Amino acid sequence: GAVVSQHPSWVICKSGTSVKIECRSLDFQATTMFWYRQFPKQSLMLMATSNEGSKATYEQGVEKDKFLINHASLTLSTLTVTSAHPEDSSFYICSARIQNIQYFGAGTRLSVL
Amino acid sequence: DAKTTQPPSMDCAEGRAANLPCNHSTISGNEYVYWYRQIHSQGPQYIIHGLKNNETNEMASLIITEDRKSSTLILPHATLRDTAVYYCIVRVASGGGTSYGKLTFGQGTILTVHP
Secondary structure, three states, X not given: OOOXXXXXXXXXXXXXXXXXXXXXXXOOXXXXXXXXXXXXXXXXXXXXXXXXXOOOEEOOOOOOOOEEEEEEEOOEEEEEEOOOOHHHOEEEEEEEEEOOEEEEOOOEEEEEO | OOOOEOOOEEEEEOOOOEEEEEEOOOOOOOEEEEEXXXXXXXXXXXXXXXXXXXXXXXXXXXXXXXXXXXEEEEEOOOOHHHOEEEEEEEEEOOOOOOOOOXXXXXXXXXXXXXX
């Protein structure tokens, strides 16, 4: 299947700092990418849909000013968690779609101290 | 997208077939059935998908009932590495609208493969 690369895989930061997570489609172009968040022992929750060249579409309850999404090219989408706080600690996962199949990255575990 | 119902957990002996059921009684005519799995602390892995015909690939088989209200994912020879959470998702696979492209994850089935 297609490969989606996510970086970093693990990050620890201090409260109040910003963290950027990158999601790349390695062997295909993706006009649409998706960002999910998963808390321990819970299922994945869709945060936003990232569209190349346009603004992201956020799910209800997700703060767009806190979770900044940029999809500047057909192979790269970034999620920036601004002014991170301990409650933002979670597992963030991106995915990209090709031919009606979504492929997922390995995820980024964010720990905010 | 239609909601799915899966058993919370299942066990399977290594080497035996694992049959994971999924109910999707409110599925619409243009919704596909997708199966993903998530091994601990990793991103979900695509397994298989189908509309109404049975499907098979190198990982698994997907059996969809004639009325499309339920399906079964079959792992023919389960191994210890198949221990994971398995998600059954129904989704509009094409066309426009706000539902296109979104995968909505439920709680899934925790499959534990025993030696």
